[in-house]
Amino acid sequence: MTGTIRVALVDDEAMVRVGLRMVLSAEPDLEVVGEAADGGAAVAMVAETSPDVVLMDVRMPGVDGIEGARRVLAAAPEVKVVVLTTFDEDEYVEAALRAGVSGFLLKVAPPERLVDAVRMVASGGGLLDPSVTVRVIESFATAAPARVPRSARLDSLTERERDVLRLIGRGLSNAEIAAELYLGETTVKTHVSNVLAKLGVRDRVQAVVAAYESGHVRPGEAPGTA
Known part of the structure; x- marks a missing residue:
């Protein structure tokens, strides 16, 4: 993918969104174009901002990340959704697979992993973290x-x-x-x-x-x- 990669953030914790924005905005080829606090608000935000990649938290009040991913992908199938998860959420990752997400990212991943993940997914790749994905897919x-x-x-x-x-x-x-x-x-x-x-x-x-x-x-x- 050439040009700037447009990224949207969906997380109910404002401080998490601030941290993600700081990491991503420091890269010249990445631009954070929108934020939402739950999966329901994400649909309208994606429609307004047209991101290439959405980073979606799993556990959120209201509409969680799995249902949010389903809704976003139903409305904008060209968007790539990456689910933010932790080691103890296998059942969520299985549900995310069924929802059609393009990958998973551990919340404890280092900043460079986040940046690489966004670029990888935007270019058409899938984010297959061996520490989570293979175990869950099996x-x-x-x-x-x-x-x-x-x-x-x-x-x-x-x-x-x-x-x-x-x-x-x-x-x-x-x-x-x-x-x-x-x-x-x-x-x-x-x-x-x-x-x-x-x-x-x-x-x-x-x-x-x-x-x-x-x-x-x-x-x-x-x-x-x-």
Whole structure:
């Protein structure tokens, strides 16, 4: 993504929003364009400010972050929502996956991680933090029935694209996938784009969900295994 990345903040604690704004505004390519104190107010704020990325807290009075994410994405599906979470909120993260968010960020993450996360999601990537996401997705996939037959989503993938999807499902970055498969990183980016298009998903997080739900990746499976 080129140009300034527009970011909106949704958190019921004003001091948290101040801190997030200070970190983000210090970067020349990031601009905080709006704030809201709950998920309900976020919808109108997003409509008024047209952000690229929304940082959404989970626990808020009124409309919480999960319902807020659903409403924002229903009204503005092009917006990327990143949920702010803590280690003890697995059930919230599972719900956020179902809502279609583009990633998760720990509230205790260092400032540089926040900045990198916003840039990554804005550029079309998914924020897959191994300390949270893989564990939660495996729990989510174990409990959730496969709603779409494997063949419906995977038949159109080449064998190499299936390998890439499997490694995306383990939370590997493009660089890590390139090393695992002995490919150039540019080639991996092309494969990832093809996988997203063929699966009809918009980012890596949703590709991971599809990989687990289809059975292409199974909980506890080692990277690169079928």
